[in-house]
Amino acid sequence: MNKHDIPDELKQKLDEFEVDVPDIPLKKSLSQRIANWLYAPAKNPVDLISKQWTPLTIALLPMIILLCSIPLLFI
Amino acid sequence: MSSNDNIQVEELFTTYHQQIYQFTYRYTQDEALSYDIVQDTFIKFQKYQMNFDPSRSHIRTFLFRIAYQITMTKLKRRNKFKKLLPFLYEQNQKExxxxxxxxxxxxxxxxxxxxxxxxxxxxxxxxxxxxxxxxxxxxxxxxxxxxxxxxxxxxxxxxxxxxxx
Structure with a gap:
C-alpha cells in the first residue's frame, strides 16, 4: 500500500491540511525562544481555580505567586 | 567547524527546513514547538553529520530521523511537565x-x-x-x-x- 492507493475522497480531506511555514533562521536566538514561550497559549487561570485544586497545586501555589511577584521588585 | 561545513548546512537548511517544519507541525500542531524542532534538527545535524553515510540513506531521511527523535524527546518532556504542572498547559482535550x-x-x-x-x-x-x-x-x-x-x-x-x- 502507498500514497496512490489512498481513495480520492480521503486525499481531498488530507489536502485540506495546509501548513504555512514561518521565516525560520538557522541560528537559534534566545530572545526568539523566550518570545515563543511567552506567546504560547496558556490555560485560563480562572479554570484553574474552579477545577484544578490538587494537593500538588496547593503546595506549589505559594511558590508560583512568589515567582510571579519577582518582577514587581524592579518597578 | 570549517566554512565548507557551514555552507553545506546552510544549503541543507534552505532545501529541507520547510519539509521538516511541515512534518513537525502536522504531527504536533504546535507552531512554537515545530519552530524549535527545525532549528534543533540542524544544530544536531552539525554535531552528528560525520555519522551520515550517503551510501546507506538519503540526507532527507537522515534529517527527518533527527527531527523525529527530537520531536519524541520534546513531547515526552512536555508530557512529564504536564503531569507535574498541569495548570500551566492548555487542556484542549477537555474543551x-x-x-x-x-x-x-x-x-x-x-x-x-x-x-x-x-x-x-x-x-x-x-x-x-x-x-x-x-x-x-x-x-x-x-x-x-x-x-x-x-x-x-x-x-x-x-x-x-x-x-x-
Missing part, C-alpha cells in the same frame, strides 16, 4: 469540540495514535517510501505497512470516507 471540528483533517490526525500519525504524514505529505519511513522511525518495513493500513482505516472511519474507490 467541547463541535461536530464540524470533529471531522476536520487536523482534529482527525490528532486522534490517530502517534506512531500511526507519523506514518501517514510521511507517506502522504512527504511521499516517502516505506523503506525510508522504516529508517526514520527505526522500525521494520512490515510494521510500517501495518501502521499505514491501520491509520488509513481509522482515518476513513473518522472522516466517514467510503472505502469503495
Amino acid at each position: 467541547p469540540v463541535s461536530l464540524e471540528e470533529k471531522i476536520t483533517i487536523r482534529t482527525t490526525l490528532q486522534q490517530l495514535p502517534p506512531e500511526q500519525r507519523a506514518v501517514i504524514i510521511f507517506t502522504y505529505y512527504h511521499d516517502l517510501s516505506q523503506k525510508e519511513i522504516a529508517a526514520i522511525l527505526q522500525i521494520p518495513i512490515g510494521t510500517v505497512k501495518s501502521r499505514l493500513h491501520s491509520s488509513l482505516k481509522k482515518l476513513k472511519d473518522l472522516l466517514e470516507v467510503d472505502d469503495d474507490e
